[in-house]
Amino acid sequence: MTAPFLLAEKLERRVGDTQILAGIDLSVQKGEVVGLIGPSGSGKSSLLRCIAGLDPLTGGRVLVEGRTPSPGDGTVGMVFQQFNLWPHLTAQENVALALRLVRKLSRAGAADSARTMLDRVGLLKFADRRPAQLSGGQQQRVAIARTLAMEPRLILFDEPTASLDPELTTEVLDVIRGLAETGMTMLVVSHEMGFVASVASRAVFLDHGRVLVDGPAKAVFRDAEEPRLRRFLATYLQRVAWAPEPEPATGSPVLLETVANPPGEGMPLTSPEAGA
Amino acid sequence: MDWAFIQEALPALLRGAVATVAVSLAGIALGFVAGAAIAAAATSGARGLRAFAMVYISFFRGVPLLVQLLLAYYALPFLGIDIPAIVAAVGTLGLCCAAYMAEILRGGLATVPSGAVEAARLLGLTRAQSFLRIRLPIAARAMRPAIVGEAIMIMKASSLVSMVGILELTRASQALASSTFMPLQSYALCGVIYLVINFVLMAVAWQRRQA
Numbered sequence: 001m002t003a004p005f006l007l008a009e010k011l012e013r014r015v016g017d018t019q020i021l022a023g024i025d026l027s028v029q030k031g032e033v034v035g036l037i038g039p040s041g042s043g044k045s046s047l048l049r050c051i052a053g054l055d056p057l058t059g060g061r062v063l064v065e066g067r068t069p070s071p072g073d074g075t076v077g078m079v080f081q082q083f084n085l086w087p088h089l090t091a092q093e094n095v096a097l098a099l100r101l102v103r104k105l106s107r108a109g110a111a112d113s114a115r116t117m118l119d120r121v122g123l124l125k126f127a128d129r130r131p132a133q134l135s136g137g138q139q140q141r142v143a144i145a146r147t148l149a150m151e152p153r154l155i156l157f158d159e160p161t162a163s164l165d166p167e168l169t170t171e172v173l174d175v176i177r178g179l180a181e182t183g184m185t186m187l188v189v190s191h192e193m194g195f196v197a198s199v200a201s202r203a204v205f206l207d208h209g210r211v212l213v214d215g216p217a218k219a220v221f222r223d224a225e226e227p228r229l230r231r232f233l234a235t236y237l238q239r240v241a242w243a244p245e246p247e248p249a250t251g252s253p254v255l256l257e258t259v260a261n262p263p264g265e266g267m268p269l270t271s272p273e274a275g276a
Numbered sequence: 277m278d279w280a281f282i283q284e285a286l287p288a289l290l291r292g293a294v295a296t297v298a299v300s301l302a303g304i305a306l307g308f309v310a311g312a313a314i315a316a317a318a319t320s321g322a323r324g325l326r327a328f329a330m331v332y333i334s335f336f337r338g339v340p341l342l343v344q345l346l347l348a349y350y351a352l353p354f355l356g357i358d359i360p361a362i363v364a365a366v367g368t369l370g371l372c373c374a375a376y377m378a379e380i381l382r383g384g385l386a387t388v389p390s391g392a393v394e395a396a397r398l399l400g401l402t403r404a405q406s407f408l409r410i411r412l413p414i415a416a417r418a419m420r421p422a423i424v425g426e427a428i429m430i431m432k433a434s435s436l437v438s439m440v441g442i443l444e445l446t447r448a449s450q451a452l453a454s455s456t457f458m459p460l461q462s463y464a465l466c467g468v469i470y471l472v473i474n475f476v477l478m479a480v481a482w483q484r485r486q487a
Contacts, residue, residue: 054394072400084391088413097409102400143395150399 005030005065005185006051006154012059013043013050013209020046022209023060028202031183035190035200035217039232043209044189045081048156051187052076064154072102077152081159083139085131091118091142092127095149102150117145121175137168141175148179155179157188161195173199193236197221205229281461285452292448293469299444300434302366304427307373314378315385329378336375342436344368349440365437373430380426384419385411424481428474435470445469 004027013021021043028034036044049055051062053071062068069075085094095114099105105113118124121141131139140160147155157176161169173195180186180199190196196203196217203220205213205228213226224230318329336344348364359367388411396406438447449466453459 052398054398071397074400076398078395078398080391080395082389082391084389084395086392086395086410086414088417098396098399098401101405101409146395146399 003066004028005032006187007063008047008051008060009063010060011047011050011057011062013046013055014058020209021050021057024206024209024211026204026211026214028185028187030185032202033180033184033186033188033200035188035196035203036206037190037193037196037203037232038206038212042206044206045158046209047206048078048158048187048189051154052078052156054078074102074150074152076154076156077147077150078156078158079140079143079147079160081162083131083136083143083163085139085143085146087131090128090130091123091134091145094131094142095146098146098150113149114145117149118142120148121145122171135168136164137171140164140172144172144175144179153185155184155186157186157190159189159191161190161192191236193221193233205232207232281456281458282465285456285462285465288452289445289448289465289469292443292445293473295443295448296431296434296445296470297473299362299366299369299437299442300427300431303369303373303434304430306366306370307377307426307430310371310374311377311381314374315381318378318382319385333375333378336372337379341368341372341433342439344372345436345440361440361442365434365440365442369430369434369437372433373426376426376429377423380419380422381415384415384422387418388414420481424477428477431474431477432470 006026006028008024008026011021011024011026012019024043024047026034026047036047038044046055050057051069053062053069053076064075067075085091086097089097092111092114095117096110099110099113100107103110115124115127118127121144123138123141123145126134126138126142131142134142144160160176161172164172169192173192176186176188177195177199188196188200200217202215203213203217204211205220205226207228213220213224213229220229221233224233314329314332317325318333320326345364345368348359348368349361352359352364392410392414393406396410401409434444435446438444438450441447443451445466449462453462456462
């Protein structure tokens with residue numbers, strides 16, 4: 001057994017009387033893609049922010065390749081729900097700025113690298129646009145390019161598609177899927193269960209700041225023995241048009257307006273046997 | 277108002293206008309620098325600095341500028357601090373402007389989304405880089421209208437420094453009015469010149485908005 005790539009030990013974060021993370025242990029091997037799922041307020045985003053060093057821990061420690069990462073040391077990259085692009089800079093400048101200021105590349109060298117990265121996420125032709133002139137999905141892809149350009153060892157995705165219209169999520173998820181295939185180590189917080197089921201090698205279910213379930217993604221979704229995980233997954237299934245109806249007796253038609261995942265995008269997750 | 281009057285009056289008024297612009301720009305420049313310092317104090321971690329900034333802002337926003345001018349001109353010499361009228365005028369305008377600028381800067385920086393700063397931090401930008409390259413430019417867009425507004429206010433408020441004997445545009449018009457016995461024409465011309473000066477300021481702001 002090799003030493004884990006990312007090791008989080010007994011992470012605790014408490015703000016006032018609120019326990020946000022209540023002793024989280026997590027170890028991730030290089031190249032693993034871990035999907036973090038759980039109800040809102042369960043601590044998923046806080047966990048990512050603590051690993052990145054954006055929020056202080058009140059207990060425990062984080063090691064990446066044996067060292068405690070600090071924000072800005074290039075170890076950990078993060079992609080945010082709100083993209084967090086810089087509105088006064090073009091897409092290319094957003095990607096190039098840190099290359100120039102932090103990596104000390106020349107202006108031309110940074111511009112070249114930035115264009116290569118934008119090409120990788122399919123946005124080279126929008127290099128000179130400002131964020132306000134891009135769709136949400138395009139903005140998120142620029143944000144991913146900006147993170148990738150700095151060649152982080154580990155990338156954290158904090159609900160990368162949660163503020164996108166459903167038809168724009170696919171382009172972002174495809175970029176993340178492509179990244180997973182290159183062997184990048186990633187932690188992905190997402191409510192796109194189909195995406196987590198198909199891309200993540202491992203799924204971790206958090207509730208009230210604790211890890212309740214941690215295992216291979218397929219097993220976590222298929223077996224789902226933990227009662228709270230079952231309830232959590234069931235709320236998703238109820239919103240999916242092609243899901244088996246949870247209460248056949250009521251016979252209520254499933255509303256098409258509330259489709260969470262368009263069919264054909266990602267794999268449908270296996271249902272926990274309804275009513276069992 | 278006939279053309280002969282304008283020809284006769286204009287040179288003196290324009291000299292006054294130059295003084296108005298000079299005093300105002302000096303005041304605005306001082307206001308910007310001092311305002312940045314006050315804004316830094318207002319948002320600093322030290323309680324003493326924050327309290328100082330609060331008292332400063334309250335005083336200069338709460339006491340009429342004219343009273344501040346008279347205090348600087350009459351009260352400071354009484355305390356043994358003798359300053360020339362022009363220093364009292366520019367200093368008071370600038371320190372008063374600083375109180376407003378501090379609030380504009382503080383408010384503008386507060387509008388910068390924390391996520392933009394967090395992204396900069398994670399990508400490795402230093403605090404200074406993040407401030408100069410990210411926070412300030414984003415805030416500048418939000419602050420520009422308020423800063424131009426403040427500059428226009430100072431340009432107009434500079435008419436008050438005539439009270440401490442500075443011969444600027446308003447004072448020049450008063451002199452003209454009493455020497456020609458044509459107050460209506462004198463002050464109308466004075467008003468037009470103020471309008472032209474401030475129109476230039478507004479035009480600068482409009483042009484920048486389109487850019």
